[in-house]
Amino acid sequence: MTGEGIRQAILDIIKEIVPDEDLSSVDPEKPFRDQIDLDSMDFLDIVMELRKRYSVEVPEQDYPHLLSMSSTVDYLLPKMESL
Amino acid sequence: MRYDTVIIGAGLSGLAAGVRLAHYGKKILILERHYRIGGLSSFYRAGGIDVDVGLHAVTNYNPSGPKSAPMARLLRRLRIRLEDLELFPQFESRITFPGAMLRFSNDPELLSTQVEEVFPGQGENFRKLARLVDDLYSRDFESGPASARKIVSSIITEPLLVEMLFCPLMFYGCPQEDDMDFRQFALIFLSVYNEGMARPRRGIRPLLELLESRFEASGGELRTRCGVSRVEVEGGQARAVITDKGERIECGAVLSSAGLLETAVICPEVLATRGSTAGGPEPEPGRMSFIESIHALDAPARDCGHGFSLNFYSDDEKFIYRRPEEPVNTKSGVICLTGNFDYDKPVDKELLRHTQMADPFYWEGLNKEEYATEKKTWRKRSDHSLFTKVPGLAEHSTFLDMFTPATIKKFTGHINGAVYGAPVKIKDGITPVENLFICGTDQGYLGIVGSMVSGVGIANWHLLK
Numbered sequence A: 001m002t003g004e005g006i007r008q009a010i011l012d013i014i015k016e017i018v019p020d021e022d023l024s025s026v027d028p029e030k031p032f033r034d035q036i037d038l039d040s041m042d043f044l045d046i047v048m049e050l051r052k053r054y055s056v057e058v059p060e061q062d063y064p065h066l067l068s069m070s071s072t073v074d075y076l077l078p079k080m081e082s083l
Numbered sequence B: 001m002r003y004d005t006v007i008i009g010a011g012l013s014g015l016a017a018g019v020r021l022a023h024y025g026k027k028i029l030i031l032e033r034h035y036r037i038g039g040l041s042s043f044y045r046a047g048g049i050d051v052d053v054g055l056h057a058v059t060n061y062n063p064s065g066p067k068s069a070p071m072a073r074l075l076r077r078l079r080i081r082l083e084d085l086e087l088f089p090q091f092e093s094r095i096t097f098p099g100a101m102l103r104f105s106n107d108p109e110l111l112s113t114q115v116e117e118v119f120p121g122q123g124e125n126f127r128k129l130a131r132l133v134d135d136l137y138s139r140d141f142e143s144g145p146a147s148a149r150k151i152v153s154s155i156i157t158e159p160l161l162v163e164m165l166f167c168p169l170m171f172y173g174c175p176q177e178d179d180m181d182f183r184q185f186a187l188i189f190l191s192v193y194n195e196g197m198a199r200p201r202r203g204i205r206p207l208l209e210l211l212e213s214r215f216e217a218s219g220g221e222l223r224t225r226c227g228v229s230r231v232e233v234e235g236g237q238a239r240a241v242i243t244d245k246g247e248r249i250e251c252g253a254v255l256s257s258a259g260l261l262e263t264a265v266i267c268p269e270v271l272a273t274r275g276s277t278a279g280g281p282e283p284e285p286g287r288m289s290f291i292e293s294i295h296a297l298d299a300p301a302r303d304c305g306h307g308f309s310l311n312f313y314s315d316d317e318k319f320i321y322r323r324p325e326e327p328v329n330t331k332s333g334v335i336c337l338t339g340n341f342d343y344d345k346p347v348d349k350e351l352l353r354h355t356q357m358a359d360p361f362y363w364e365g366l367n368k369e370e371y372a373t374e375k376k377t378w379r380k381r382s383d384h385s386l387f388t389k390v391p392g393l394a395e396h397s398t399f400l401d402m403f404t405p406a407t408i409k410k411f412t413g414h415i416n417g418a419v420y421g422a423p424v425k426i427k428d429g430i431t432p433v434e435n436l437f438i439c440g441t442d443q444g445y446l447g448i449v450g451s452m453v454s455g456v457g458i459a460n461w462h463l464l465k
C-alpha cells in the first residue's frame, strides 16, 4: 500500500465509525481530535478496524503516533507497504 | 467446534454484545432458551399483529444531543445509525398525583417550567437537582452508593414533588424497593427527563431483526430453543457449556445475560467467593415485578381526548414502590398510548398499555385453575383503575392480553419475574469464574438502551482483547 492508499483506508474506517462527520477537509497535519468529534472508544475502534481489515497490530504504546493523518500514515507505512 | 465466547441469552444485551464481538472477528455463539429472541423486550403475535412484550418507549432518544450521549455512543459501537432505529418522539407525558399534574416532553424546559408553575418556589430547587445529576454524569458516576430519596428530599422541599419525580424513574428502572441508588436515579433522570423518549412505529421487532442480521452477517451463530443447563468450570475457568439437550460446547469465555442468580443456577461457581471478595451481603433476587395489560383501540386516543404518550400515576400522595401486599397494586401505574408519538405515518394498530406493580410470590404460587380465575379478577380491577384515568377509551378498546410476573419468569427466566433484576449490581461484570462475565439486567444498565450499553460495555472491557 502507498501512503495515499493508507490515507484512504483510514478515512474509510473513520467514515464507518462516525458516518455523519464531514471528512473532506481533514487537514493531515492537524490532530484528528481538533477536527473530528472522536472519543477514546472511537480511537480504539480505529485500531481494531486496522487489525480486522489489514491484520495490522498497533500496540498501546504506539497510540500517540495516531495523532494526525500524516503521523498515522508515516507510522503505518512500514507496516502496510507490503500489503 | 470451539467458540471464543458463548453468550447466554438473546435479549438486547446479549445481542448487542454479539454484534460487537462478531464484528471484530470473534467466533460467537448465542444460545437462547426461548423460541424467539428479545427476552424482556421481545414480541409475540396476538389478534393478527405483533405485540411487544415490554416497550412503551425507548429512552435516551436525544437526536440532536452531543456525540458523548449514551445513545450516540452506543450506536457508534454497533455501527448503527439513529435513523436505522426509525424512532419517533413522544408528544408529551404526564405525572398525575392527587391534586397535581406535571407535564414533560423531550424538551427538558417543559418539566422545569411545569415544576415552577405547579409548585411555586421549587423551580430553582429542581434546577439545582438537575445540575447535580449532570455533574455526576460528567464525572462518570464515580461516587459511592447513596440514597436517592435522601439526596432529592434535601434539595426539593415539597414532599409531593419528590414523590412525583420518583414515580416515572422507579417504574422505568429501579430494581430495589422504596429507594434508589442516587447514581441509578441520575442515570434514569437523564435518560427519561433530559434525553427524552421515542417509539419505533413498528415496535421492537425491526430492532431485534437488525441486530440478528448484523450478528449473522459477521459470522455469528444464534440458536433459539437452546437453553444452557450447565457451565462446566475447571480450575476457576469456564471450559464449556452444556445445553438443555445435553450437547457440550467448548468455549474460551462465557458472557451471561440471564442475571447473576439465574447464572448461579447453571454455574454455582459464580457465587463461590463473591460474598467474601466483595465484602458485601449475599446477593438476593429482586422482587419488583409487574402486570401489563394490552388493549387494541379502534379509534385514535387523541380523538377521544387523550393526547398523552405516557401517564405515570399514583392515587396516593406517597408513591409506594415495593412488592405489593395484594396480588396487584392498583393504586399506581403507567399508561402508554402507543399511537401518541410523532410518527411519519399512522401506526397499524394503536394500543393502550397499562402496567402496575404485582406480587411475584403470589402469582407464581397459584395452580393452573387458580391462575386463570385470579387473572380474570385482577384484570377487572386493574382495568377499572385504568379506565377511570382515560375516560371514554373503554368503549373503544378490545382486550388483547395481560401478563403477570409468572409470565415474565416463564419466558425470560428472571427469578420472581424481576424486570430490573437484583438490587445489587455487578458493575464490572466480573465473577469469580475468571472468564465468565455478567451483562444485562444484573450488570446495572437497564432498559432497552441500557441493556445494549451493558452488552457492548462488557464485551469491550473483557472480551475484545
Ligand SMILES: Cc1cc2nc3c(=O)[nH]c(=O)nc-3n(C[C@H](O)[C@H](O)[C@H](O)COP(=O)(O)OP(=O)(O)OC[C@H]3O[C@@H](n4cnc5c(N)ncnc54)[C@H](O)[C@@H]3O)c2cc1C
Pocket: B008, B009, B010, B011, B012, B013, B014, B031, B032, B033, B034, B037, B038, B039, B040, B041, B053, B054, B055, B056, B057, B058, B059, B226, B227, B228, B229, B257, B258, B262, B266, B290, B292, B355, B408, B411, B412, B413, B414, B419, B439, B440, B441, B442, B446, B447, B448, B449, B451
Ligand atoms: C413489561 C415490561 C415493559 C418494559 N418497558 C420498557 C420500556 O418501555 N422501555 C425500556 O427501555 N425498557 C423497558 N423494559 C425493560 C427492558 O425490556 C429490559 O431492561 C431489557 O430488555 C433487558 O434486556 P437484557 O438483555 O438485559 O435481559 P433479557 O431480555 O432478560 O435477556 C436475557 C435472555 O436470556 C435468556 N436466558 C435466560 N436463562 C437462559 C439459559 N439458561 N439459557 C439460555 N438462555 C437463557 C432469556 O430467555 C432472555 O431472552 C420493559 C420490560 C418489561 C418486562
